[in-house]
Amino acid sequence: MKNNLTELANALNTNLGLDKCVAYRVLSERGRRIYFPHKGILGQSAEARSAEINATIGTAFEEDGTPLALPIIKKALALPEKTAQTAFLYQPSFGKAQLRKKWGEKLLEKNKNLAGIKFSEPVVTAALTHALSISASMFVNPGDTIIMPDLYWDNYDLIFYESHGASIKTYNTFVNGNFDTAALAKTLEGPGKKIVLLNFPNNPTGYTVTNNEAKEIFEALKNCAEKGNDVVVLLDDAYFGLVYEKGIYEDSLFSLLANAHENLLAVKMDGPTKEDYVWGFRVGFITFAFKGAADIQLKALEDKAAGTVRATISNASSPSQEILFNAYSSESYESEKRVKYNTLKARYEKIKQVLADRPEYAESFTAMPFNSGYFMCVKINGAELEAVRQECLKNGLGVISISGLIRIAFSSVPLNKIEELFERLHKAVKAVK
Ligand SMILES: Cc1ncc(COP(=O)(O)O)c(C=O)c1O
Known part of the structure; x- marks a missing residue:
């Protein structure tokens, strides 16, 4: 019976810095166990990529070495030949490398206040619901409490409460036509690990905080971390960029939180589902940051996220990743x-x-x-x-x-x-x- 943490999980936890690092301290039991099997089938297969006879991975190839494919499906994809070929194959559990890089660059373009702030490379998920499930798996133990406003997307109940045994503690969403930042600050009172979920633009209300409210939220969370509490902030940015008024905070709160405090881990979940109107494509991203993060620590978090992808869906849709990468590289996008x-x-x-x-x-x-x-x-x-x-x-x-x-x-x-x-x-x- 397997019981102890594997060497690979131990190595990642050590890379994180164990108890000296917020990202380790806030990991759930599952989050501490998970690792990416770099040396397993995937790693061995990568090593054999240029072997003359490559009998490593369970994909099928024609006699001429192109992916074995039904013409009717190939025709329907209507992609450039090379892209159509990769679309049939697996993408890495981390996601298509160029797409991850591109999304990271786009994060900087879309979030002006993120300039100069260090964050992990985004890991590709099967859209935001999956990214949220990964965050639950990595950071939520049964019995933990998730703090969120009382107007929230109902699927959080299934993800955090039903599937991960967390309880949901809500605070009042609006007061006098504004976001009730004081109510949030009040729920943060008291000692212990805090898991806070924020979603702007919000489902169901369609509300995004003003510049001032964003600052107040930042202060409340930073203040909580300064008191010695470990804070994980889960940012569901599903509707990012769709802001219609002036004076509204246009960046993700990730810009403020990524470098807020050594005790605060910011987890950004976003993706093209709503932003690029591709609801059925099932591609999303999960990205991590905390103040003072070293490359090796951010890589350890990426490994744990990709390990969770490997354990749940293995890897996200390849045609979708190919199509999106083409779009993001296009001048007309x-x-x-x-x-x-x-x-x-x-x-x-x-x-x-x-x-x-x-x-x-x-x-x-x-x-x-x-x-x-x-x-x-x-x-x-x-x-x-x-x-x-x-x-x-x-x-x-x-x-x-x-x-x-x-x-x-x-x-x-x-x-x-x-x-x-x-x-x-x-x-x-x-x-x-
Ligand atoms: C706030 C919020 N987060 C996440 C999602 C799910 O997104 P996806 O379809 O990418 O899983 C939705 C979809 O309705 C949503 O409203």
Whole structure:
């Protein structure tokens, strides 16, 4: 029976610096056990890459050495020949090397305040849900508490509570139209390891913190670390970049937290799912940083993340990684992305206008703060939520009822239907009343 930590896990833990390093101290039992098997099948196979006769890995090749592939599938991929060939093969568990490098460069381009701050290379995951599961596996023990605002994506329940045995402690999300940073600071009181999950732009509310609120969150977390607590901050940046107002913090909070304090580990989870509109591609990234991190420590964290990838899905979709790498290397990528951003922004602005033009809607619902992302939420005034949702459905309007609110995904509603959407919601609330 295998019980002790393997030599490889021990080596990574030693590289991290054991108890002297926050990244080691905050690892879960599983996180301490996991390692990347560099010397296993994958490593041996890599060593044999240029061997004349290579009988190492379980992929299949034609007599001429190209990947064995069904023509019908190859044709459907419609990629340049060389890319189409690699698309059929496995990518490393760490992800396609050039894609990781490119995503790291993009992080610097997209986060102006990250300049000069050290962070790990991103490790590729099967999109954000998987990155979140990896973070849970690496940092959450059964019985640990995860701190998050009370308006949160419901899948966190399955990931952290049901699958990893953590309890979820929530704090009030909004006060007077702003993020309740004081409520967050209050939940950080008391000694011990803190695991904090932040998600901006937020699902379900579509809210991103202002520059000032970002600073307050940073201060609260830094303050907690300064008191001697180990702090892991999990940043779910699924909707990164979709900010529609001025004065909103446009970087990821990773920029502030990556170099905040020796006791604070920042874990950034992001990816193209929502940012680049490729929901079904299943590619994401997990990236680590803490103040004073040495290369060897960041590499140890990458190894543990890639080891978790290897243990769960082995490696992420190769066609998706190839297509994304091609896109990120293309000259038209940024301008094409801008067009899609403008599509969503126009809907956001239309909603603001409709709400301003129709004060009578306040009898039926009140908009929660929103300024970014795919969603906005309304609080229903004086009618039962589920009854309103059902009434909406009867009138051809689908919305989500969640956390005592109605969530509207304007990301999926054409501009010319936005006015009608709110009119139907108003009518539904009146009918239920
Ligand atoms: C806040 C948040 N995080 C993560 C995800 C999941 O992203 P992915 O599809 O990349 O797993 C979603 C999807 O709805 C989300 O809203």
